[in-house]
Structures are given as structure tokens and as C-alpha cells.
Amino acid sequence: MVRKNEREGYIIGLDLGSTAAKMAVFSSGRKRFVQLKECPAHKYRELYEEALDIASVQSIFCTGYHRNSVPSGGTITEIVAASTWAKKRYPNTEVIIDIGGQDIKIIDIPRNDFRLNDKCSAGTGAFLELFASRFGVEVSELGNLHKKSTSPASITSTCAVFALSEVISLSVQGVRIEDIVAGLHKALAKRIFSFVPERIKEMSKSRRNQDASAKLKKSSSVEKETGVICIGGPAMNTGLVSALKDVLGLEIKVPKNPKFVNAMGAALFFVDNI
Ligand code: ADP
Numbered sequence: 001m002v003r004k005n006e007r008e009g010y011i012i013g014l015d016l017g018s019t020a021a022k023m024a025v026f027s028s029g030r031k032r033f034v035q036l037k038e039c040p041a042h043k044y045r046e047l048y049e050e051a052l053d054i055a056s057v058q059s060i061f062c063t064g065y066h067r068n069s070v071p072s073g074g075t076i077t078e079i080v081a082a083s084t085w086a087k088k089r090y091p092n093t094e095v096i097i098d099i100g101g102q103d104i105k106i107i108d109i110p111r112n113d114f115r116l117n118d119k120c121s122a123g124t125g126a127f128l129e130l131f132a133s134r135f136g137v138e139v140s141e142l143g144n145l146h147k148k149s150t151s152p153a154s155i156t157s158t159c160a161v162f163a164l165s166e167v168i169s170l171s172v173q174g175v176r177i178e179d180i181v182a183g184l185h186k187a188l189a190k191r192i193f194s195f196v197p198e199r200i201k202e203m204s205k206s207r208r209n210q211d212a213s214a215k216l217k218k219s220s221s222v223e224k225e226t227g228v229i230c231i232g233g234p235a236m237n238t239g240l241v242s243a244l245k246d247v248l249g250l251e252i253k254v255p256k257n258p259k260f261v262n263a264m265g266a267a268l269f270f271v272d273n274i
Contacts, residue, residue: 002027002035002054010034010055013267014048015081015260016066019101019125020233021047024263025054026271033267036260041101044069063266065102074270079107079114081265086229088268090253094227095200097192097244097252098262099234101125106195109227115195122160123188125234131164131184135177139237145181146239153183158191181239189243196248200228204249228252231261 002010002025009029015022021044025035039047048070051060062072063081076084078098086093086109096107102125103118121127125139132139153175157163167180193201228250230241235258245252255261 010059011267011271012051012055012060013081013263013265013269014044014051014060014062014064014067014070014072015078015263015266016044016062016064016069017041017101017262018065018103020259021064021066022260022263023047023051024260024267025051026264026267028271033264036257036263038259041066061266061270063262076266076269078262079105081262081269082107082231083109083265084269085261085265089255090227090229092227093229095197095229097196097228097230097235099124099192099230099232099240101233104192104195106192106197108197108199111197113197115197117195120158120160120191122158122163122191123234123240125232127160127164127188128234128237128240130160131167134164134168135171135180137177139234142181142185142240143236143238145178146185146237146242148178149176149182151179152186153179155180155183155187158187158194163187182243185237185239185243186247188240189247192244193247200248200250208249230254231258233259235259 011026013024019041020038021041022038024033027034044066060072062075063078067075082096082098086096093109098105104123105114105116107114128139153170155163155166157166167184170180230252234240235254241252241254
């Protein structure tokens with residue numbers, strides 16, 4: 001909670017994303033985030049005004065697609081914001097899969113490199129929203145629908161347009177929505193997997209071999225901690241994350257507030273520098 005008279009002040013990270021604007025308020029006195037708030041992207045000015053009310057101008061830092069649309073104490077890219085957050089919170093992180101409203105970024109932390117998929121909407125929040133609205137459900141329900149699937153549909157297209165027409169024809173054939181959702185998540189997970197660095201794909205392959213030999217040896221515990229983190233709004237879709245884990249064959253960590261990671265990263269980046 002923000003306290004009006006707190007002496008130490010607040011450092012605010014704003015992630016002005018393509019779909020949603022997010023605010024993370026860091027209390028320099030209490031050394032932790034005390035408030036997270038979001039609004040639709042087109043209302044970002046309202047969130048900015050709210051931030052101004054809380055902090056002095058030099059304590060607001062921005063990231064995200066619209067980061068240069070408001071005056072601030074400094075801006076950083078989402079890549080830097082996510083990496084900053086991960087290095088501070090999960091120092092073993094190798095890869096961050098950032099699934100946003102309009103794009104997917106795969107950040108390779110040790111190599112200081114990233115891949116951006118903004119050409120095709122498959123797997124992004126926008127695509128999942130389109131799919132959900134076509135079937136009259138909310139995106140927040142997709143995870144539960146996925147869980148209820150007993151026989152995931154086979155969806156071969158990883159292109160958004162073709163995948164959507166494939167799911168529509170499956171629905172016309174009477175395939176249950178739960179199975180379509182699970183099939184769709186699997187197809188999207190495969191698409192996301194194609195952007196993962198080769199090193200991680202190799203790790204995934206060797207982990208599968210380890211798992212197979214552990215099964216042979218009837219060993220019950222195979223260490224699965226790998227340092228793959230999934231962030232962004234669609235990371236709240238447990239079905240998509242579970243499909244990603246299956247395709248990757250590796251454990252994937254989803255932090256508590258995956259949507260706010262970049263806003264928190266923007267604040268943390270500047271915490272040490274002001
Ligand atoms: P950006 O930073 O690009 O604006 P976000 O990381 O804020 O994107 O993610 C926005 C997307 O998150 C939306 O497109 C929406 O589909 C998805 N989303 C939001 N809440 C949920 C939820 N509870 N479950 C699944 N997806 C969600």
C-alpha cells in the first residue's frame with residue numbers, strides 16, 4: 001500500500017505495453033514493491049497521472065512499446081527491464097520467454113541476446129483473445145478449459161490465420177472446446193519453442209534422455225531446475241504454460257505477477273542508480 005507521507009519516497013516503474021499499461025510502485029524505505037496496478041493500453045495517461053501523484057517526476061521510469069510517450073526520469077527496453085528483474089530475483093535464469101499482447105520475446109540472459117517474434121500473432125495475447133472471443137469465453141478461462149481436455153485436438157498450423165480456420169472447422173466437426181484449446185496451446189507452444197536458443201533445445205533433448213534413463217532406473221527424482229522463466233499476461237494461462245513445459249521438456253517458472261515483471265524491472269533498474 002502506498003502511504004501518503006512516507007519519507008523515503010517511491011520509485012515507480014511503468015510498463016506502457018501495446019495491450020496493457022502496468023505500474024509497479026517500489027518503496028525505497030521498505031525496499032519492496034507495495035503496489036501493482038494496470039489499465040488498458042489506451043488509458044496509459046491516467047496511470048501516468050496516478051504515478052505522478054505518488055512520486056516526484058524523477059522517480060518514474062518507463063519501459064514498453066509506448067515508453068517514450070510520457071516524460072519520465074529514464075526509459076529502458078522491455079528486454080533490459082525483464083533481464084534486470086530476473087537477475088535480481090532469479091540469478092540462475094538462462095532464458096526468459098516474454099509473451100506479450102502483440103509479440104513474443106525470447107531473452108537469452110548469459111548471451112545478452114534476444115529474439116523477437118512480431119511478424120505472426122500466433123501465441124500472443126491478441127491471438128488468444130481472438131480465439132477466446134470467437135468461442136465466447138474469456139482468456140482467463142483457457143487454462144481451466146485446457147485442464148479438462150481428455151483428448152487434445154491435433155492442430156497442425158502454427159500460422160495464426162490458418163490455426164484459427166483449423167479450430168473453427170474442428171468446432172464445426174463437433175470437437176469439444178476443451179480439446180480444441182489444449183490442441184491449440186500445443187501448436188502455439190511448438191511455435192514458441194522454435195524461437196528458443198539452440199542451447200536450450202539441446203538441454204531439453206538431454207533432459208528427455210535423462211528422464212528416460214531415470215525411468216528405466218526407476219529413479220523418482222530428476223533435477224528439473226533449468227532457469228527458464230515465462231512472463232507477460234499470457235503466462236497466466238496455465239494451459240499454455242503446461243503445453244510449453246511439455247514441448248520444452250523442461251521446468252518453466254512463472255513468477256507470482258508475470259504481467260508486472262517488466263514494470264518492476266524498470267523500477268529496479270533505476271533503484272541502484274538514483
Ligand atoms: P503488453 O505488455 O504487450 O501490453 P501484457 O504482458 O500486458 O502485454 O499481456 C497482455 C495480454 O495478456 C492480453 O492480450 C491478454 O490476452 C493476456 N491476459 C491477460 N490476463 C490474462 C489471464 N488471466 N489469462 C490469460 N491471459 C491473460
